[in-house]
Amino acid sequence: MKSPDTRRARLLVALLSAAGLGLAHAGPAPAPRRHVVEIRGMEFHPAALEVAPGDTIVWVNRDIVPHTATADGKNGWDTGILTPSHSGSIVVSRVGGSPYGCKLHPTMRGGVKVRRS
Amino acid sequence: MSRYPSPALAAFLTLAAATGVSAQAPAPNLSDPQVAHVAVTANTIDVTLAKYAQTRTQNTQVREFAATMIRDHTAVNEQASALAGRLHVTPQDNSVSQSLLAGAAQARSALEPFKGSAFDRGYMDREVAYHQAVLDALDHVLIPAASNPELKQLLVDVRPAIAAHLEHAKHVRSGLGNGS
Ligand SMILES: [Cu+2]
Secondary structure, eight states: OOOHHHHHHHHHHHHHHHHTOSOSOSSOOOOOOEEEEEEETTEEESSEEEEOTTOEEEEEEOSSSOBOOEESSTTOOBOOOBOTTOEEEEEOOSSEEEEEEOSSOTTOEEEEEEOOO | OOOOSOHHHHHHHHHHHHTTOOOOSOOOOOOHHHHHHHHHHHHHHHHHHHHHHHHHOOOHHHHHHHHHHHHHHHHHHHHHHHHHHHHTOOOOOOHHHHHHHHHHHHHHHHHTTOOHHHHHHHHHHHHHHHHHHHHHHIIIIIHHHOOSHHHHHHHHHHHHHHHHHHHHHHHHHHHTOOOO
16 A cells, blocks of 8 residues: 555656656656556456556455455466455556456456657 | 246246245245345255255365355355445245255255265255256246345356356266266
């Protein structure tokens, strides 16, 4: 979970960067984005997502049963159990990405592609 | 198979068949309190059998399936109870609920003698048949019968979960093979 403070800091960095106020980057870094995936009807909407490192992905459970969003493989990210009307998020750390699913419902599948923007 | 006079009756008979009760009665016209009772009963039955299966199975996939049934059907019943409270609807017992309960008791005693992988196959067979029957009942009996829009919407919202459970059950069942 990203705290509001982190989000504010990132936003500030993004604004400063956009205004060209003395950041060390060669080019302006694109502002991190926030992507929302809704879980409803036992599906991820959208099921396929393209993001950049530093972006945040939020999964909102609009269903009436609990779900997770869990990357395939052993050491991937995992929102943990999201009860109805709760949400969980991850901050994307590196290029690559992963297919993912709900640990509780094997029929639910999604994918995240991470590329530098 | 003889020809059924209506899809609703066919669904009701499917439900009765899957639950092991022979149905003489036609598909009843259920009131909202009765629809609510059937929905709660159907969820409770699956929770109860899943809890029983967890005491009997050694198989990881079957155990996880049972855990999902307990978690999901409990969650649905919490929402159903909350809705019933909000709408001042007191669920009312009826013949469909009774036949579901009778079928559940029969399914449970049919499973009792089995052990190990034979139990797993029996439990998963029952879960495939049960979720198919509940899906048919939702489509042909419960959703059409519900008159309160919120009750109808809850049933519509439950449907994808039941459909996913059915696919999950089929997947686990096919992984168990057919024994020797
Ligand atoms: Cu799920």
